[in-house]
Amino acid sequence: MADSTVKKYYDGLAQGKLLGKKCNKCGGVTFPPTTACNECGSYEQDWTELSGRGRLLFLSHGIAPPPNPRFNDLAPYGYGHVKLEEGVYVQAIITGVDISPDALRKHFEAGPSPVIPDILDVEGLPVLAFKAG
Amino acid sequence: MAKSPCTHGQAPCFDQNYHLDRGDVEGSAGLTRRVRGVAQKENAVSKRWKEPAHILGVGCTRFGNLLETPELAGLGLQELAAMAAKEALADAGMGPQDVDAVFVGNVTMQTSQMPATYSQLANWLGTRFKAGVHFDAACSTTNVGATMAAMGVASGAYDRVLVVGLESTQSQPDGLSPYARTTIPTEEMWLWTDQCVNKAYSVPQGYDIFPTYNAFVAQGYCRKYGVSLEDLDRGLFELCRTRRLHGAMNPKAIRQQTLEDEAKAMGFDDPWAFWTSRYNPHVAWPSRLYSVVTPADGASAMVIGRGDEAVAGASAPVELKGFGVSVMDLPWYDDDPTVMPIDKESFSKAYTMAGIQPGDIDYLHTHDCSHIMSICSAEASGFLPEGQGLAYAREGRLRFDGDRPMSTHGGRHAFGHAWAASAGSDTYEAVKQIRGQAGPRQMPKAPKTAVIHTHGYAMISTVLVLQGGN
Ligand SMILES: [Zn+2]
Numbered sequence A: 001m002a003d004s005t006v007k008k009y010y011d012g013l014a015q016g017k018l019l020g021k022k023c024n025k026c027g028g029v030t031f032p033p034t035t036a037c038n039e040c041g042s043y044e045q046d047w048t049e050l051s052g053r054g055r056l057l058f059l060s061h062g063i064a065p066p067p068n069p070r071f072n073d074l075a076p077y078g079y080g081h082v083k084l085e086e087g088v089y090v091q092a093i094i095t096g097v098d099i100s101p102d103a104l105r106k107h108f109e110a111g112p113s114p115v116i117p118d119i120l121d122v123e124g125l126p127v128l129a130f131k132a133g
Numbered sequence B: 001m002a003k004s005p006c007t008h009g010q011a012p013c014f015d016q017n018y019h020l021d022r023g024d025v026e027g028s029a030g031l032t033r034r035v036r037g038v039a040q041k042e043n044a045v046s047k048r049w050k051e052p053a054h055i056l057g058v059g060c061t062r063f064g065n066l067l068e069t070p071e072l073a074g075l076g077l078q079e080l081a082a083m084a085a086k087e088a089l090a091d092a093g094m095g096p097q098d099v100d101a102v103f104v105g106n107v108t109m110q111t112s113q114m115p116a117t118y119s120q121l122a123n124w125l126g127t128r129f130k131a132g133v134h135f136d137a138a139c140s141t142t143n144v145g146a147t148m149a150a151m152g153v154a155s156g157a158y159d160r161v162l163v164v165g166l167e168s169t170q171s172q173p174d175g176l177s178p179y180a181r182t183t184i185p186t187e188e189m190w191l192w193t194d195q196c197v198n199k200a201y202s203v204p205q206g207y208d209i210f211p212t213y214n215a216f217v218a219q220g221y222c223r224k225y226g227v228s229l230e231d232l233d234r235g236l237f238e239l240c241r242t243r244r245l246h247g248a249m250n251p252k253a254i255r256q257q258t259l260e261d262e263a264k265a266m267g268f269d270d271p272w273a274f275w276t277s278r279y280n281p282h283v284a285w286p287s288r289l290y291s292v293v294t295p296a297d298g299a300s301a302m303v304i305g306r307g308d309e310a311v312a313g314a315s316a317p318v319e320l321k322g323f324g325v326s327v328m329d330l331p332w333y334d335d336d337p338t339v340m341p342i343d344k345e346s347f348s349k350a351y352t353m354a355g356i357q358p359g360d361i362d363y364l365h366t367h368d369c370s371h372i373m374s375i376c377s378a379e380a381s382g383f384l385p386e387g388q389g390l391a392y393a394r395e396g397r398l399r400f401d402g403d404r405p406m407s408t409h410g411g412r413h414a415f416g417h418a419w420a421a422s423a424g425s426d427t428y429e430a431v432k433q434i435r436g437q438a439g440p441r442q443m444p445k446a447p448k449t450a451v452i453h454t455h456g457y458a459m460i461s462t463v464l465v466l467q468g469g470n
Helices: A004-016 A101-110 B017-024 B031-036 B037-045 B077-091 B138-154 B184-196 B209-225 B229-248 B257-264 B271-275 B341-354 B371-381 B387-396 B419-437
Strands: A018-023 A045-050 A054-061 A079-085 A089-094 A113-122 A125-132 B054-060 B102-106 B131-135 B160-169 B172-173 B182-183 B282-284 B295-307 B318-327 B363-365 B449-456 B460-467
Touching: A004 A018, A004 A125, A054 A101, A054 B209, A079 B209, A089 B209, A101 B209, B017 B419, B031 B054, B054 B077, B054 B182, B054 B419, B077 B160, B077 B295, B102 B138, B102 B182, B131 B138, B138 B160, B138 B295, B138 B318, B138 B419, B138 B449, B138 B460, B160 B419, B209 B229, B209 B282, B229 B257, B229 B271, B229 B387, B257 B271, B295 B419, B318 B341, B318 B419, B341 B371, B341 B449, B341 B460, B363 B419, B371 B387, B371 B449, B419 B449
Parallel strands: A089 A125, B102 B131, B102 B160, B363 B449
Antiparallel strands: A018 A045, A054 A079, A054 A113, A079 A089, A113 A125, B054 B295, B054 B318, B160 B295, B172 B182, B318 B460, B449 B460
């Protein structure tokens, strides 16, 4: 059986690891991992582990009930635009935040803040979320 | 600007845009520098039509709900498609057997339960024995169809092509019934629609269009341009008023009530009080419900041809001067959510092909599933100055009678959004405006050059440049 890139990513998450790919041609990091470099399109990549440290650039929330029933119990949840220290951008659930308009306004006015991964088990699937760190 | 080859990819590279985008090369900000780029000029030579292509006819149903809307209630998707096609063919002064091929688009297969539309619709459209294909570019579908049809015409392979888009976002077949339909809950509609979105990583990990395509963009706009959250809300309120005014003047719109009238009906003399009430909640703070899409059922159609033959009874052909298409997966932006690189690409490609500059545009539609995103796209197009779009909305300048008219059919919120059919409804409106056939919402001076931009999930930025005869 051939290795599934997607399964390897989720297996990594389950162990607390953020697995991506690093390009042999341009050095670009592709996260989450695919078969081609997100910078130059090269297929020549190796696996790499990301630190997980990042900055939360923008924070809002999703709708409830959510578009994906996997998240019925979590919605409405905080959702953010995150820049990881390797230079890649991820949009993900943000845990441990107040998502009332007043709290979101304060967060917006305070500006970007550091985050670290908070990997959730949602209906049996490891999900990459972030929390203040 | 350097002309020597670089090695950002494997092969020697002359693509200055790549480096301009990355800030490797100095240049003034904005679209024009990209259009002036050496690489763009070289590309432009090979990316002109070999033969001109024209939109000969357009058709569009009312957008509404197949279970409720008077003009649509009880119809099946076959009849909906035929309604749009019949209008487009009549507009072009021809019949269904005059076309060489039929391209039919549909996105949400769960609600149509009808793949292979090329044959399933043939006996409804009257196009038996013609060439056909079923295709999808999500909410850009019909306009991507127009580009493919125009390629067929410009190459000489076809004389005329019928493009049809049809969609139901509100209902699905009731069990195994061939005609009865049953309503679907909103979250189910989004679950199916989000099957257009990254299924390996984004959807399984909590992706939601409302923060991604609305809230982060709105926050980014405020942060970038120093717009206060209060001015953001005011600007989006005024933009909604404008779009609803257009919808109220359009018998095909799903919402035909002005925002002021709706506020009154709900007991608010002051529409701003209605805007900030619980009837208009934040779908994703700071974005409100009335700044986003109104899902609908509907169909649209167009006939694309060479445009060099006089047809009795036909409306004036409108030239499809150029187009640009650019695709990327999530995330659609980096630090700055107000700029999608695919928009810069698609506008630049389309302008170069059409030989126009932003200053030539008389009428613009940008995809407005999200009103704030539509302002960002309009600023990326060069039609509105950067950071000024909401101020223009507040001054009424985006109205049909303003100096920067946009989305005069009402856009996705007031006209409604029937995924695969919507881009065709945008083009329908532009063609009507160019010909002076837009009725009460006709621009005082009919536009010569119109630009239509759509975002198809997730995400295909598509730009058409249309020009009238004089
Ligand atoms: Zn690379």
